[in-house]
Amino acid sequence: MKILIVGGYGNAGILITKLLLQYTSEKLIVAGRNLTKAESISKQLNGEFNTNRVSAQKIDASDKINIETAFKDVNIVIIASSTIEYSKNVIDAALKARIDYFDLQLSSDIKLNYLRMKKDEITTKGLCFITDGGFHPGLPAAMLRYSAKEFDEIYSAKVYSYLNIDWGKYRFSPSTGKEMIDEFNNYNPRIFLEGEWKKLKWSEYKKFDFGNSIGKQYVAPMMLEEMKNLIEEFPTLKTSGFFVGGFNWFVNYISIPFTMVGLKISKTLFSNPAAKVFEFGLKKFNKSPFICILKLEAIGLKDNKRQMIQLEISHSDGYFLTAAPVAACLLQYLDGSFRKPGLHFQANTVKTEKFFKDLIMMGMDITIKRK
Numbered sequence: 001m002k003i004l005i006v007g008g009y010g011n012a013g014i015l016i017t018k019l020l021l022q023y024t025s026e027k028l029i030v031a032g033r034n035l036t037k038a039e040s041i042s043k044q045l046n047g048e049f050n051t052n053r054v055s056a057q058k059i060d061a062s063d064k065i066n067i068e069t070a071f072k073d074v075n076i077v078i079i080a081s082s083t084i085e086y087s088k089n090v091i092d093a094a095l096k097a098r099i100d101y102f103d104l105q106l107s108s109d110i111k112l113n114y115l116r117m118k119k120d121e122i123t124t125k126g127l128c129f130i131t132d133g134g135f136h137p138g139l140p141a142a143m144l145r146y147s148a149k150e151f152d153e154i155y156s157a158k159v160y161s162y163l164n165i166d167w168g169k170y171r172f173s174p175s176t177g178k179e180m181i182d183e184f185n186n187y188n189p190r191i192f193l194e195g196e197w198k199k200l201k202w203s204e205y206k207k208f209d210f211g212n213s214i215g216k217q218y219v220a221p222m223m224l225e226e227m228k229n230l231i232e233e234f235p236t237l238k239t240s241g242f243f244v245g246g247f248n249w250f251v252n253y254i255s256i257p258f259t260m261v262g263l264k265i266s267k268t269l270f271s272n273p274a275a276k277v278f279e280f281g282l283k284k285f286n287k288s289p290f291i292c293i294l295k296l297e298a299i300g301l302k303d304n305k306r307q308m309i310q311l312e313i314s315h316s317d318g319y320f321l322t323a324a325p326v327a328a329c330l331l332q333y334l335d336g337s338f339r340k341p342g343l344h345f346q347a348n349t350v351k352t353e354k355f356f357k358d359l360i361m362m363g364m365d366i367t368i369k370r371k
Helices: 012-022 033-047 064-070 084-097 111-115 120-123 140-148 174-185 251-264 267-285 318-334 352-363
Strands: 002-006 027-032 052-056 076-079 100-103 128-131 152-163 190-193 197-198 208-209 215-216 239-245 290-304 305-315 342-345 367-368
Touching: 002 012, 012 027, 012 033, 012 190, 012 318, 012 352, 027 033, 033 052, 033 152, 064 084, 084 100, 084 111, 084 251, 100 318, 111 128, 120 251, 120 342, 128 318, 140 152, 140 290, 140 305, 239 251, 251 267, 305 318, 318 352
Parallel strands: 002 027, 002 076, 027 052, 076 100, 100 128, 128 342, 152 239
Antiparallel strands: 152 290, 190 197, 190 239, 208 215, 290 305, 305 367
16 A cells, blocks of 8 residues: 655654554655655655655645646545645545545634535545644544543543643744644634533633642643544533643743734734744743643443543654654554545544554553542
8 A cells, every 4th residue: 555644754743654664564744845855854764764655755745737647646645744725636636536534624614614615525436534633733642532431421531731841852843833823813712511502711721630740730622623523422411621822931922822813813814924823832941741641521320330540642743743642543544444436533443442543553651540
């Protein structure tokens, strides 16, 4: 099988490529706008893994003819680049070439609405399209599905994230910064509370205790489509949500307010300045300990007794936390566990026991406590 990784030399893309080299035998194509970088990374990885399975290709998601040509000879395309504005081009090209598709891009309306519009065509053509890969989105709903097996009835399940990344060691492309700002454009502070979706106000945001050296941190509610999909799957679930935290004081009190106000005035004028201020704040003011944590707290009944499950996933590298779930999901896709026609969300589709077992194999720290 040939796997084309668009953005394969980026921060997450290169880690996905390495994991696929380590745990599969497939042929991999590192692709992006800069052919020199793609060739350099492919040469580096072939040497590191003593193989010739990695090749390079130039690809520009804004060029329809270019991507249609690039997709002709592959089985699946993985979108690991910050090219959300060209989602339509990529989706159409994959459908035309009749190849499978996997993205780990922002969970935006631009992408999801178009994928849903093409859902029947995806299914009719017998293609497997997987969206919202990675960890945020990509892991929270999978954590809930995994913990739900511990209960006879599950009533409440919330996932909290603390993302303190050493941004100074990473390269930000203009498109990466823009995608981060786009996340604010798509921000939806809703949680499922007592049987209905509720938009929380700033005054209702609370602290969550992550324990150890992190302690209590303010977290903000953030709607994820994968969490929304769980309400029908678990009818006894009455409270659920995803909460994100971990930014430093500059980002929380200067960058984010500047971004939110600026975007309301003009998305066109303020997107680039907001991205630069946001990047400056992340790189200048984030301090150790650098760690990324996702912690689920679920409550339900087991044998007519109240039980709480705490499931924690952590890693020191935020980009590895993104790449490993993608690789673990692809292992199931490659072995045929769920390569079925249609549009699928990573977190709602993976077989959770194998998924988390593979994440541990790849180096993720995962603990579960029962109370």
